[in-house]
Structures are given as structure tokens and as C-alpha cells.
Amino acid sequence: MHRSLITAVLATAFALGGCHEMTQPEPVVVHGYVTDMKAFDAFIATHPTPDQFRARYPDVLLVMPGGVTTLEFRTNNSRYYPELDKDGRIIGGHFS
Numbered sequence: 001m002h003r004s005l006i007t008a009v010l011a012t013a014f015a016l017g018g019c020h021e022m023t024q025p026e027p028v029v030v031h032g033y034v035t036d037m038k039a040f041d042a043f044i045a046t047h048p049t050p051d052q053f054r055a056r057y058p059d060v061l062l063v064m065p066g067g068v069t070t071l072e073f074r075t076n077n078s079r080y081y082p083e084l085d086k087d088g089r090i091i092g093g094h095f096s
């Protein structure tokens with residue numbers, strides 16, 4: 001009886017999504033510069049790491065604090081200066 005109970009629990013867990021790792025969707029990659037500000041702001045609200053930012057927006061230059069850049073002013077949302085929390089996660093920032 002003990003074995004059938006374990007089998008029933010495992011079958012229920014699997015049916016309800018207990019194998020969460022196997023069903024994760026692939027991360028969304030946004031090519032080009034940021035045009036959908038609502039989606040971008042929602043992503044930043046998740047407090048991504050710099051690596052997660054680069055994976056999501058590979059075409060946007062992420063300028064970390066202390067980084068050196070040219071002085072031209074960009075209006076196409078192609079260069080982002082993040083604000084980081086104490087753990088190095090992005091909590092805000094601005095385009096320039």
C-alpha cells in the first residue's frame with residue numbers, strides 16, 4: 001500500500017506541474033533596440049542581473065557603473081545605464 005501511495009503522489013505532482021524545470025519556456029530575446037517600453041519596464045521590474053539583461057537585449061549596450069563610453073547622444077534606446085542594488089541586480093536606469 002505504501003508503494004501505491006507514493007506512486008499516486010508522484011503521478012499527481014507530475015500532472016500538476018511538479019516537473020517545473022522541464023516546462024520552462026525559453027527566455028525571450030529582443031533583437032534590435034528597445035521600442036516596447038512597457039515590456040522593457042516590466043522586465044526591469046524583475047530586477048534582472050546584467051547577464052540576464054544582455055541575454056534578453058543583446059543589441060543594447062549595457063554600460064555598467066564606471067564604464068567608459070563616447071559622448072554622443074542617442075535617441076534610439078540603444079545604450080542603457082543601469083542603477084544596481086547591493087547585489088548587482090538592475091533596479092532602474094536610463095537610456096542615453
